[in-house]
Amino acid sequence: MSDKKEALFSKKNLKLIKDPLDDNNPITVQVLGICSALAITVQLKPAVVMALSTFFVMCTANVVVSLMRNMIPSRIRIIIQLVVIATLVILVDQTLKAFVYDVSKELSVFVGLIITNCIIMGRLEAFALANKPWKSFMDGFGNSLGYALPLIVVAFFRELLGAGTLFGYPVIEKLGLYELGYENNGMMILPPMALVTCGVYIWIQRMRNKKLIEEN
Amino acid sequence: MDVNKNSYTIGFATLMVIIVAALLSSAAIGLKPLQSKNIEQEKKQNILKSVGIELDRELAEKDYSKYIKEELVINHLGEIQEGSAFNVDLSKELRKDTKDQSYPLYIAQIDGEARYIIPLRGKGLWGPIWGFISLEEDLNTVYAAVFDHKSETPGLGAEINRPFFQDPFTSKTIMENGKFVSIVVQKGGANGDVHKVDGISGGTITCDGVTDMIEERLSKYLPYFKSISTSMQVQKALEIVTQDESNDTISNINKRIID
Numbered sequence: 001m002s003d004k005k006e007a008l009f010s011k012k013n014l015k016l017i018k019d020p021l022d023d024n025n026p027i028t029v030q031v032l033g034i035c036s037a038l039a040i041t042v043q044l045k046p047a048v049v050m051a052l053s054t055f056f057v058m059c060t061a062n063v064v065v066s067l068m069r070n071m072i073p074s075r076i077r078i079i080i081q082l083v084v085i086a087t088l089v090i091l092v093d094q095t096l097k098a099f100v101y102d103v104s105k106e107l108s109v110f111v112g113l114i115i116t117n118c119i120i121m122g123r124l125e126a127f128a129l130a131n132k133p134w135k136s137f138m139d140g141f142g143n144s145l146g147y148a149l150p151l152i153v154v155a156f157f158r159e160l161l162g163a164g165t166l167f168g169y170p171v172i173e174k175l176g177l178y179e180l181g182y183e184n185n186g187m188m189i190l191p192p193m194a195l196v197t198c199g200v201y202i203w204i205q206r207m208r209n210k211k212l213i214e215e216n
Numbered sequence: 217m218d219v220n221k222n223s224y225t226i227g228f229a230t231l232m233v234i235i236v237a238a239l240l241s242s243a244a245i246g247l248k249p250l251q252s253k254n255i256e257q258e259k260k261q262n263i264l265k266s267v268g269i270e271l272d273r274e275l276a277e278k279d280y281s282k283y284i285k286e287e288l289v290i291n292h293l294g295e296i297q298e299g300s301a302f303n304v305d306l307s308k309e310l311r312k313d314t315k316d317q318s319y320p321l322y323i324a325q326i327d328g329e330a331r332y333i334i335p336l337r338g339k340g341l342w343g344p345i346w347g348f349i350s351l352e353e354d355l356n357t358v359y360a361a362v363f364d365h366k367s368e369t370p371g372l373g374a375e376i377n378r379p380f381f382q383d384p385f386t387s388k389t390i391m392e393n394g395k396f397v398s399i400v401v402q403k404g405g406a407n408g409d410v411h412k413v414d415g416i417s418g419g420t421i422t423c424d425g426v427t428d429m430i431e432e433r434l435s436k437y438l439p440y441f442k443s444i445s446t447s448m449q450v451q452k453a454l455e456i457v458t459q460d461e462s463n464d465t466i467s468n469i470n471k472r473i474i475d
Contacts, residue, residue, distance in 0.1 A: 073225040080232065087236045094243050098250035101258070101273075 008134065016138040020146030022209055027150045028202045029212060032118040037151050038194040040110050044167050047155035049103045051148035053096070053111060055141075057088045058120050062140035065128040072129070081124045082115070089114045119147055154197045162188030259302070265362045266348035267324045267331045284333075286323040291315075294439030306337040307344065319436055324350070331359050334437055338429025341421040343367040345376065345429060349385070355441045358399065361385035363426060373422030384413045396438055398431040 007013075026032045040046045061084050065072075072080050093111045096104035104111065114120070123143050128136040159165055164172035164184045172178065187193050206212045218224065254273070261276035264283060271279060287301035292315050301320030309317045322333035330353050337346040347363035361382050368374040375381055388399050389410050397411050401423040406412035415423040 071219060071228065073219050073228055075220065076225055076229060079229075083232060083236055087240060090240055091243055094247050094251070097254065098247040101251075101254040 013135065013138050016135065017142035017145065020142040021149060022205070023211060025146045025150065025205070026119040026122075026143055027147060028198070028205055030119075030122075032122060033147055034198075036110055036113055036117060037147075037154070037198065038191060040107065041151060041155040041158050041194050041197070042162070042189055043159045043165075044152065044155045046103065046107055046110075047151050048148075049096075049100070050107060050110060050114075051144070051151055053089075053092045053107075054114055054117065054120070054147055055144035056092060057085060057114055058123065058144040058147075059137055059140040060088055061085050061120060062123060062128040062136040063133050065124045066131060066133045066136035069129050069131075077129065078121075078125070081121060085120055085124070086115050119143060150198065150201055153201060154194060157197055158188045158193065161185050162193070262362055262364070263322055263333055263335075263348055264324075266333050266350045266360055267326055268350075268360045269326075283324045283326060284322050285325045288321045288323065289318045290321060290437070290440050291319070292317065292436065292439070294437075294441075294443050301335075304335075306335055306346070310337055314436070317436075319440075321437065321440070329353055334433060336363075336429050336433045338425050338432065340365050340368045340376075340425040341373050341419075342369070345422065345425055347426075347429075349430060349434070351390070355445055356389050356391045358385050358388045358390065365422070368422050369419065372416065373419035375416050375419060376422060376426060381414075381416060388413060390434060396435060398434055399427070401427045 020026055024030065027034065027037050036050065040050050061081075064084050065081060068080070089111065092114070093104065096107070096111065123139060127139045131139070156166070160171065162185060164170060164178075172182065172184070188197075219228075257273040257277045260280040261271060261273050264271060264276050264280065267283065269279075269283060289297045289299040289301055289304060291297050297318060299318065301322055304318050304320040306320070309319075320335050322335075324331040324333060332351045332355065334349050334351070335346070336349060337344060339345065343366035345363060345365040345368065347361060349361040350359040351357065352359050363376040363382060365374060365376060368376065384406070385399065390396060390398055392411065400412050401415045402409070402412040403415045403420050403423065406414050
């Protein structure tokens with residue numbers, strides 16, 4: 001019963017948000033959801049939209065599954081989780097197609113791939129099935145932020161160094177760096193550089209956070 | 217209640233499916249008009265792009281009728297059929313027999329000259345590729361071309377929707393001494409050939425798809441082109457005759473003055 005009296009933003013609840021940002025980041029520490037992270041980080045805009053879509057799907061799915069946690073027959077719980085996620089993803093996809101058509105074209109298959117994003121399934125199975133809706137929401141919130149952070153950082157550098165733009169705005173050109181002989185690095189746009197940039201991100205993260213370094 | 221009973225499990229699954237189905241179908245139906253409007257606008261945008269007019273989607277919708285003067289549907293004999301080119305779904309037409317297909321054709325008026333826009337559709341490496349190619353009034357010179365794809369390899373075949381691939385199509389020709397030769401996307405470079413365009417390294421199969429698509433589609437319009445070029449020739453001949461006549465009278469007048 002003490003659970004009910006717990007403040008909405010108690011330390012324990014805030015930890016649910018903070019943890020996935022650094023100590024337990026789904027992409028850089030748990031190495032989940034890597035495929036979508038590598039594929040859509042060429043430009044910032046799709047990365048942000050992907051992060052928002054995942055945010056919506058993860059929070060809602062967590063809450064919905066958490067609300068149903070006592071009703072779901074354990075033998076078909078994975079299927080139920082999938083159905084919930086797939087429904088939400090299709091809703092997101094349809095909405096994008098209707099309101100932000102260009103973005104939906106760019107994301108095309110990747111929106112569908114949110115369904116198979118291991119982070120979401122992982123959170124439902126590990127957290128939402130055993131916790132109350134508010135906590136599950138916080139957990140979804142934290143994990144989607146944890147997914148968004150590396151995604152946006154990687155996309156920032158790939159777009160800036162690869163195409164010389166940010167959100168399509170020609171930053172390098174406005175700064176006049178091309179006249180000084182600067183050239184875009186076309187390599188950054190290619191998929192392998194997503195992996196390398198991600199690697200550099202993990203490297204820096206581990207340099208700062210000693211907890212992540214294994215003993216042996 | 218025991219949530220792990222068989223009857224409960226089946227009941228739960230059934231109920232879940234019904235709720236989800238209702239939710240999704242109502243969303244799909246509700247958003248359909250907005251989605252099809254986007255797709256229509258994009259098609260208009262692409263048609264205009266193939267005659268060198270680049271507009272955003274909203275503007276393309278508005279200015280479409282300003283440039284596109286005729287939307288024809290023709291058959292395999294080159295005869296004009298009833299209906300509008302815009303409503304022809306090429307993906308469905310391509311599955312039919314050559315004789316039963318309808319061939320859409322758009323005619324644009326730009327700076328007082330006609331441009332013939334032919335919609336394209338074919339196969340790439342992973343899925344369908346499509347586009348529009350526009351011809352100048354001589355029905356031989358390419359004015360511009362645009363391509364797009366569903367799922368070609370990013371960075372390789374997918375580059376067919378980039379200007380560096382599309383721009384070289386301009387001013388290539390499809391005829392050689394009155395014979396149809398189409399345009400070939402050449403691996404290893406076109407080297408200045410008027411019937412060839414540079415291919416994309418690593419995207420050969422997609423590029424071959426573009427070659428096949430252009431050849432297959434354009435060849436179907438040849439009967440129609442023949443019929444309008446003869447009528448154009450007749451018109452030209454008539455113009456020359458009338459001009460001759462007027463010249464005649466002028467020269468006569470001159471003669472008379474000299475006389």
